[in-house]
Amino acid sequence: MKKYLFAILSMLLVFSVILAGCSEKSDEEINTKSLLEVIKKRGKLVGGVNATIPGFGYVASDGSYEGMDIDITRAVAAAIFGDPTAVEFRPLSAEERFIAVQTGEVDVLARNTTHTTSRDASVGLAFAPVTFYDGQGMMVRKDSGIESLADLEGSRIAVESGTTTELNLADQMRKIGVSYEPVVFDNQDAAISAYEQGSVDAFTTDRSGLVSRRSTLSKPDDHFILTEVLSKEPLAPSVKDGDSKFVAVVSWTVYALIQAEEYGITQGNIESFMDSDDPEIRRFLGVEGDLGEQLGLEKDFVVQVIKAVGNYGELYDRHLGPETVFNLERGPNELWTNGGLMYSPPFR
Numbered sequence: 001m002k003k004y005l006f007a008i009l010s011m012l013l014v015f016s017v018i019l020a021g022c023s024e025k026s027d028e029e030i031n032t033k034s035l036l037e038v039i040k041k042r043g044k045l046v047g048g049v050n051a052t053i054p055g056f057g058y059v060a061s062d063g064s065y066e067g068m069d070i071d072i073t074r075a076v077a078a079a080i081f082g083d084p085t086a087v088e089f090r091p092l093s094a095e096e097r098f099i100a101v102q103t104g105e106v107d108v109l110a111r112n113t114t115h116t117t118s119r120d121a122s123v124g125l126a127f128a129p130v131t132f133y134d135g136q137g138m139m140v141r142k143d144s145g146i147e148s149l150a151d152l153e154g155s156r157i158a159v160e161s162g163t164t165t166e167l168n169l170a171d172q173m174r175k176i177g178v179s180y181e182p183v184v185f186d187n188q189d190a191a192i193s194a195y196e197q198g199s200v201d202a203f204t205t206d207r208s209g210l211v212s213r214r215s216t217l218s219k220p221d222d223h224f225i226l227t228e229v230l231s232k233e234p235l236a237p238s239v240k241d242g243d244s245k246f247v248a249v250v251s252w253t254v255y256a257l258i259q260a261e262e263y264g265i266t267q268g269n270i271e272s273f274m275d276s277d278d279p280e281i282r283r284f285l286g287v288e289g290d291l292g293e294q295l296g297l298e299k300d301f302v303v304q305v306i307k308a309v310g311n312y313g314e315l316y317d318r319h320l321g322p323e324t325v326f327n328l329e330r331g332p333n334e335l336w337t338n339g340g341l342m343y344s345p346p347f348r
Contacts, residue, residue: 034243035239035246036080036245036296039080039107039246040080040081043086044086044087044088045073045076045077045081045086045087045107046087046088046090046105046108047076047077047090047106047107047108047109047110048090048092048097048100048101048105048108048109048110049065049067049069049070049090049091049092049110049111050069050091050112051065052091052187052188052189053067053112053188053209054067054212054216054325055067055068055212055319055324055326055328056070056112056132056208056209056212056319057069057110059091065089067319068131068132068318068319068320069110069111069112069131069237071309071318072110072131072237072257072309072315073087073089073237074309075253075257075308076249076253077308078301078304078305078307078308079249079253079297079301079302079305080249080301082301082304083304083308084308084309090105090106092106092109093187094160094161094162094163094187094188095161095162095186097109098124101125101238101239101240102124102240104240107239108250109237109238109239110131110237112134112206112208112209113237113238114134114206114233114235115130115235115238116164120241124241125238125239125240125241126238126239126240126242126243127237127238128236128237128238128239128247128250128251128253128254129236129254129258130235130236130341131235131236131237131254132208132235133232133233133234133331133332133341134206134207134209134233134235135206135229135232135233136164136165136168136169136204136205136230136231137205137207137210137225137226137228137229137230138157138202138204138210138226138230139195139203139204139213139214139224139225139226140152140201140202140223140224140226141222142222142223143222146202146226147226148226148228149172149173149226149228149230150176150178152201152202153178153179153180154179154180154181155181155201155202156181156199156200156202157169157180157203157204158183158185158191158192158200158202158203158204159182159183159184159185159191159204160186160188160191160205161184161185163205164231164233165204165205166184168230168231169182169204169230170182171231172230172231183199183200188205188209188213191203191205192213192216192217196217196218204230206233206235207225207229208326208328210225211225211328215325215326237254245296248295249295249297252347253305255344255345256284256301256305256344256347257305257306257311257312257315258312259284259344260284260305260310260311261312261314261335261342262337263281263284265281265285265311266306266311266314267306267307267310267311270285270306273285274287274303275287280347283348284302285300286298286301286302302347312335313335316330316333
């Protein structure tokens with residue numbers, strides 16, 4: 001009898017070890033599976049975006065999403081699927097955006113988000129290259145008599161919660177010794193509404209955001225943006241940290257937009273480059289080599305991206321350039337060859 005019991009216990013122990021091994025393997029497989037494979041299997045990309053900032057991310061009157069961040073999300077979908085429409089947009093507030101990435105509600109966040117140390121180190125984000133170099137500004141009424149930050153002594157200033165603007169504002173006002181009352185709102189719509197109704201004296205956010213929101217006011221010409229810049233705001237797409245394969249896909253999609261502009265390759269002329277003799281361009285477009293496959297994409301992913309949304313300059317002009325109501329100068333968002341900061345590593 002003792003022998004019989006001993007045999008059963010031994011078998012149970014062996015099965016337990018086998019099951020434990022299987023469990024560890026499953027966990028390992030799950031942990032090592034890139035989000036890229038999950039997205040491919042799902043058949044669409046889920047992008048977290050802003051729906052209230054014209055020029056970057058907003059919902060048009062026909063219900064469609066438009067803006068520079070929207071097109072960058074479409075570019076990632078084109079890189080993965082060869083189809084810029086294979087994307088579902090999720091509008092997120094500033095407070096919701098990071099949780100949405102952490103919990104996997106969205107695959108990529110392209111929502112005018114500043115790349116900072118803490119977001120990199122403790123929030124759990126991994127940032128792709130900067131898509132817009134910005135700076136924090138201040139909007140006031142022209143009849144207020146306010147011409148500089150120093151003139152805001154004793155003022156009530158609207159800021160949006162969950163952003164870097166509140167801390168930047170505190171830092172700058174502390175530096176110049178100006179006392180003020182921050183009035184914090186849950187979202188930008190509420191902040192701009194309070195500003196327009198006159199319950200606050202000024203509104204602060206990224207300068208591009210101020211230009212965008214001023215265009216939505218009932219009398220845009222009654223307001224202006226102070227020339228002083230409160231901070232550096234490098235805006236970039238981000239994904240959940242710990243997945244280098246998917247970070248590479250988003251990053252090299254952004255680089256493809258920048259490099260295409262440098263080569264002069266556009267949405268309209270890309271076909272004429274397909275038989276180029278230039279080895280760099282042939283490699284860039286996937287005519288030669290396997291750069292796309294190294295990223296887990298098709299060889300011609302760059303072609304799909306450019307055909308879908310154009311190059312970086314085309315995106316900029318379409319949403320923010322001289323033919324738009326914003327008419328934003330490129331400034332630091334020019335290519336490095338034109339004195340700006342936009343630069344792609346080699347496609348090699």
